[in-house]
Amino acid sequence: MGIANHLPTRRELLVGSGALFAWSQMPRIARAEGRDPRLLVVILRGALDGLGAVAPVGDPDWISLRGDRALLLDGKPQALPLDSFFALNPAMPNLHRLYKIGKAAIVHATATPYRERSHFDGQDVLESGFTKPGATASGWLNRALLAMESGGRVDPHGSRALGIGSVTPLVVRGAAPVMTWVPQKLLPASEDTQNRLLDLYQHTDPKLATVLQARMKLASLGGARGSGDPMPDDPTLMPPGAARVRAFFAEAAGTAARYLAKPDGPRVGAMGFVGWDTHIAEGAASGQLYNLLGALDGAFAAIETNMSEVWHETVVAVVTEFGRTARINGTEGTDHGTGTVAFLIGGGLTGGCVIADWPGLKPAQLFEDRDLKPTTDLRAVLKGLLRDHLRVDEKVLAEAVFPGSADVKPMGGLVG
């Protein structure tokens, strides 16, 4: 028996750069109301082109801006109409369906407070919830958990959080402990070996003990496997084809949903998908971006399916570090920009609308004459969800979760 018998799949490779996180307690206030809400945060790493995902087809400057790469209602393929002004990338029929029944909303021309164009700083601001990069080592989701009163199922010895992946993203790091789950492809060490190692760590390295303990606890929770299609192993580790990316997105998001759906499972999670940095041959209507958005659309379907009976208590927020240039660059792609979109889906959502204070696309209306100008602070959206869905206190949101955001009012009416 060797490692060669258990080659990693594409799934595990990609999972190494994303992660899922969840909290195993339910919020006390929400439970008092007879609710049991679930929140999943999906981070699109690499900066999603919001204009390539949700096109302002009603803007008179749209076609001149993107030329033959502009998504159009009569394009090929045809963009999916959302309202009289916006249309959705045709790769996302499932999101379109959810939108039509009021279970999806789109926020456009939104951004974090970050106004530079470094991915890594941008993700730092997005995930830390601070206004500047490098300000803290914890994420807003983790701090939101800390601030919430627990309504039960507290295990003082165990972790309250779950993560998928080998690299934990900042949004979930912090004082609330995290436990991780990576798809099991190797035969695990025996329980006895794990117990002995735990004993050794407890005497020599408390931090490693905490990590191992969390892993063992998660294993005992067990049973998150579902009926989803098993992905074929990929021993070649070759760059992913579109089908493989699709399968991975669906598998990862579906697994997250299965954990969140369990009656005694976690309630809050986060995961990341990479690959959105479309500098070359972006392919909004067919190509890279189209395929990625299609994979994301499939992930939405997997979440809805696996959430099953608790779908009506579910909200999923899909966010990215910033947008891309409004114009196409010299290599048929887009460079790092500013304003972009956020997708909100879930049975708990009051959707069916595009939320946007549209800034316009004329050169003078663009941010620094190059990017979609952000007019909605992404923190307002996230604060609205945390307040109205999880019942996190508004003052805590302004001070601890998104410090310095007192003048950014939580956006109301998103859930309920």
Add this chain to the structure above:
Amino acid sequence: MSNSAKAAAVLALHRFGMGPRPGSVAALGSDPRGALIAELDRPLALTAAASLPPSAKAYRIVADANARRAARAKQAQQQAKKQQMAAATAMSEDQTQGQAQDKDKDVAEMAAKQAAEAVPDPGRPIYLQEAKLRTEAALVAEIGFAERLVWFWSNHFCISANKIQSMSGAYEREAVRPNVLGRFVDLLLAVEGHPAMLFYLDNLGSMGANSIAGINRSRGLNENIAREIMELHTLGVRTGYTQDDVISFANVMTGWTLVPPGDNPEHGGEFIFNPRLHEPGGQTVLGKLYEQEDVEQGRAVLRDLAANPATATHVATKLARHFVADEPPPVLVEQMAKTFRDTEGDLKQVAIAMVSSDEAWRGPPSKLKRPSEWGVGMVRATGITTVDPERFTGGQALLGEALWRPSAPKGYPDDEASWIDGVGRRLDIANNFAERIAGMADPQAIIADVFASEIAPEVKQAVGRAESRQQALALLFMSADFQRR
């Protein structure tokens, strides 16, 4: 050797090397610093690399295979269509024409796919051979300080095999390895001018708006390489450069591309400066005007970026963070940055300055090894010097650090918070490896001979009480003594 000398040797091997292997503690003797510095004088070249193709050749091999694959697919599709036309007359009447056409299309596509797959992909075997070579260099090195520097710089100037698999190993051998003990500016010029980097950071088709190609083809600039060179490779983020600097520098870099493999069977895949893509005229970067007309314009900017004091600080901080601590002592960083500045970026002197500083040795072994370092350390401890690259790279990938495949140009992170939650996963690998080698590796002997018994008493006890040799080895490999440095 005294116990304290042994402890210092073990620390040196973990912190600055690839971990203890049989005989290495004794080889370090009573002067681990001197031994580390002496290792930097030994040749770093990989003699076995002579059998591997240079990057341009590897690129051509894969490009040729891709072209063959496309041709076969087209051929098969055409044949399938011909057969279908012949069969169309014999079509049964209950089948509507539309259905038949759809089916025919599927059949043709399937035939094309099968024909394409019949052409093997040569990129994967090249990647594995390269992986084997670099991993075994780390296994046989006496200490492995120089190999660690190769790994560090390869990650600092990372590319991704997900994008450019054919060149991923050759890139490290050609651009990184020969320069890690030379001057930073030479390393910088080598990596930024390497076709693998230009491919990875999207510079191949970037063209100036007023260049010949730019005017004729109405394509244009790609900012990626300019931004990442300043943000990640040299100055560091938030060091004062602006969006205008990025654009100007991107203009400077236009024309840095490679020879298309289809046009040139001898030089395809090699670096070339193509003046037709290059934005004419002077460019101002960080307040300085560069008026050179050709490849020298880019080289001049790169030389100035290498000499910028921000680069010294950025590089010194990253090196100290990698080797010494997530939060390295500021005194150490400043000593290294000063050496960098005083020696015009002599990286050997910077490495010597690091191990010569007491600050680099003072702290406890609190640094969590990255998966690759831990994996190599585990194999080294057993005295094994060859690896099955498929298995080894598979293990690295499972632990989230797939070789030459970071998910972003920033490379793999170097802090505990990024990796600690994956430690549990290491148990699967350790358990698996222990199972495979339990017949030949004696955990007690590893503790006594390889570690010179410089290991926590609790670990010795746990190993002694283990129910099997496999379990003992797994516990040893998972112990904090193996995980931290």
